[in-house]
Amino acid sequence: MTSPSRLAGLLREGRFVVTAELSSSNSADPEATWRRADVLRGSVDAINCTDNTGAHVHMSSLAAAHLLVEKGLEPIMQLTVRDRNRLALQADLLGAAALGVRNLVLMSGDDVTAGDHPEARRIYDIDSMQLLEVAAAMRDRGTYLSGRKLEQAPSFFIGAVENPFAPPLEFRPLRLQKKVRAGADFIQTQLVFDVPVFKRFMDMVGELDLQRKVFIIPSIGIPRSAGGARFMQQKVPGLHVPESLVNRLERTAPARQAEEGIQIAVELITAVREIPGIAGVHLIGIKWEEGVVQVAERAGLLPRPTLSPLAAIGIVPSPAGGGQGGGVR
Amino acid sequence: MSVTERLVLAVEKPLKEAIWGCRMCGQCILHSTGLSCPMRCPKSLRNGPCGGVRANGNCEVDPDMRCVWVEAWEGSRRLPLWRDHIEQVQKPVDWQLEGTSSWINLLRGKDRMAPKGWEANDQP
Numbered sequence: 001m002t003s004p005s006r007l008a009g010l011l012r013e014g015r016f017v018v019t020a021e022l023s024s025s026n027s028a029d030p031e032a033t034w035r036r037a038d039v040l041r042g043s044v045d046a047i048n049c050t051d052n053t054g055a056h057v058h059m060s061s062l063a064a065a066h067l068l069v070e071k072g073l074e075p076i077m078q079l080t081v082r083d084r085n086r087l088a089l090q091a092d093l094l095g096a097a098a099l100g101v102r103n104l105v106l107m108s109g110d111d112v113t114a115g116d117h118p119e120a121r122r123i124y125d126i127d128s129m130q131l132l133e134v135a136a137a138m139r140d141r142g143t144y145l146s147g148r149k150l151e152q153a154p155s156f157f158i159g160a161v162e163n164p165f166a167p168p169l170e171f172r173p174l175r176l177q178k179k180v181r182a183g184a185d186f187i188q189t190q191l192v193f194d195v196p197v198f199k200r201f202m203d204m205v206g207e208l209d210l211q212r213k214v215f216i217i218p219s220i221g222i223p224r225s226a227g228g229a230r231f232m233q234q235k236v237p238g239l240h241v242p243e244s245l246v247n248r249l250e251r252t253a254p255a256r257q258a259e260e261g262i263q264i265a266v267e268l269i270t271a272v273r274e275i276p277g278i279a280g281v282h283l284i285g286i287k288w289e290e291g292v293v294q295v296a297e298r299a300g301l302l303p304r305p306t307l308s309p310l311a312a313i314g315i316v317p318s319p320a321g322g323g324q325g326g327g328v329r
Numbered sequence: 330m331s332v333t334e335r336l337v338l339a340v341e342k343p344l345k346e347a348i349w350g351c352r353m354c355g356q357c358i359l360h361s362t363g364l365s366c367p368m369r370c371p372k373s374l375r376n377g378p379c380g381g382v383r384a385n386g387n388c389e390v391d392p393d394m395r396c397v398w399v400e401a402w403e404g405s406r407r408l409p410l411w412r413d414h415i416e417q418v419q420k421p422v423d424w425q426l427e428g429t430s431s432w433i434n435l436l437r438g439k440d441r442m443a444p445k446g447w448e449a450n451d452q453p
Contacts, residue, residue, distance in 0.1 A: 125421075168386070168402040177416065
């Protein structure tokens with residue numbers, strides 16, 4: 001077995017982590033993936049490889065994640081239950097482990113009707129909750145869902161998602177609790193543009209004491225233009241973009257909108273960092289890795305920490321920092 | 330299919346279709362989902378809503394349909410019993426039971442059978 005998850009090590013040490021989403025590739029040339037990923041090198045702790053994001057076809061997250069491993073970058077492989085049944089999902093999980101992938105984010109996925117193949121058959125053989133359980137069973141008990149034994153269990157750091165902004169709002173924290181029970185070690189949330197709503201969600205999460213059981217990482221979007229922000233507000237399922245934010249960009253001269261978007265992201269990071277129970281941020285600049293680096297720089301998130309030598313080989317000290325973070329897993 | 334099973338289905342299917350929009354998954358968990366059938370969800374999600382629910386509480390896939398999980402949550406708050414069952418992790422669907430009678434499967438314990446590798450703690 002190769003090295004354990006570095007991301008897990010940092011979180012368990014109580015560090016405030018930074019992850020980012022890699023633009024998905026439509027190229028058969030691995031250089032295209034490496035070029036974009038290299039922009040993020042040194043500015044983030046781990047990089048999400050998306051799984052047919054927005055239900056549009058791209059290079060598989062498994063392949064992209066492996067390309068990152070080859071170049072010494074730490075991937076987080078996203079996997080949806082939209083395109084694969086339980087056999088294919090487990091096959092890819094095991095293959096990912098063998099290829100050096102340690103971090104997962106498991107989710108339902110945007111519906112096929114949101115994508116470029118709306119006529120496709122949707123799978124949803126199992127749901128995202130059940131996939132968490134399946135991945136945890138492979139890791140913790142060394143079995144497939146069928147009960148059949150693996151020769152060697154994978155060592156996954158298992159992530160899930162939650163959308164604090166979609167109805168039913170009062171059920172969302174309970175659903176998060178279910179995901180923790182099913183095996184989630186960390187959570188990446190939907191993009192946070194509305195901090196007060198996110199704060200109320202985190203209050204409810206605190207009442208359930210979940211921030212002590214799971215690392216919660218809010219996603220921060222970096223709008224590049226007023227048009228982009230308006231598109232996210234109106235067209236992307238599950239996104240909640242306040243009108244005031246779109247207006248702010250629309251009032252900005254087009255040439256300066258990207259700069260303003262970076263400023264907005266920095267302000268959002270500052271605001272969410274004040275909320276108890278936040279373990280890091282996940283930065284998303286759509287096809288804009290350079291924007292991610294600028295935001296990390298301006299938000300004071302650089303340089304990224306190195307893992308202590310003990311943690312690097314998987315020996316975890318008691319969580320630093322006392323108060324927040326410090327998950328049990 | 331036995332005669333008994335066919336007779337039970339002749340009652341169960343139209344009744345549950347009329348009341349709950351039942352999809353005959355053969356492993357009914359209506360009492361755990363506020364009496365809102367999760368199989369009406371276009372993603373057949375049995376453990377809660379996806380992240381795509383619209384701000385007005387309607388479905389990401391069908392904008393004219395109320396999200397079955399918004400209805401499930403509201404329904405579960407009105408139930409005198411089973412309120413907390415919505416917090417249980419539900420096992421994967423056994424697609425072999427699709428189209429069969431969940432009443433008979435309930436009596437025979439078939440609807441409670443999970444794959445051998447499934448050990449989720451389903452108690453809230």
